[in-house]
Amino acid sequence: xxxxxxxxxxxxxxxxxxxxxxxxxxxxxxxxxxxxxxxxxxxxxxxxxxxxxxxxxxxxxxxxxxxxxxxx
Numbered sequence: 001x002x003x004x005x006x007x008x009x010x011x012x013x014x015x016x017x018x019x020x021x022x023x024x025x026x027x028x029x030x031x032x033x034x035x036x037x038x039x040x041x042x043x044x045x046x047x048x049x050x051x052x053x054x055x056x057x058x059x060x061x062x063x064x065x066x067x068x069x070x071x072x
Contacts, residue, residue: 004023
């Protein structure tokens with residue numbers, strides 16, 4: 001069982017704060033070193049890949065109304 005949530009918070013100056021929450025219950029007998037490695041690596045690589053994804057040309061001209069209309 002696992003689930004996650006990415007929250008994008010608009011900041012002043014056109015920046016966006018990214019908050020990443022993730023919960024995982026691997027169940028069974030997973031050795032602690034493997035479980036701990038996943039807890040550290042999963043968020044890091046997810047956010048790293050997200051950074052690369054938003055650099056793609058199709059996202060460069062994208063805008064979202066909910067960022068423009070949010071309260072800062």
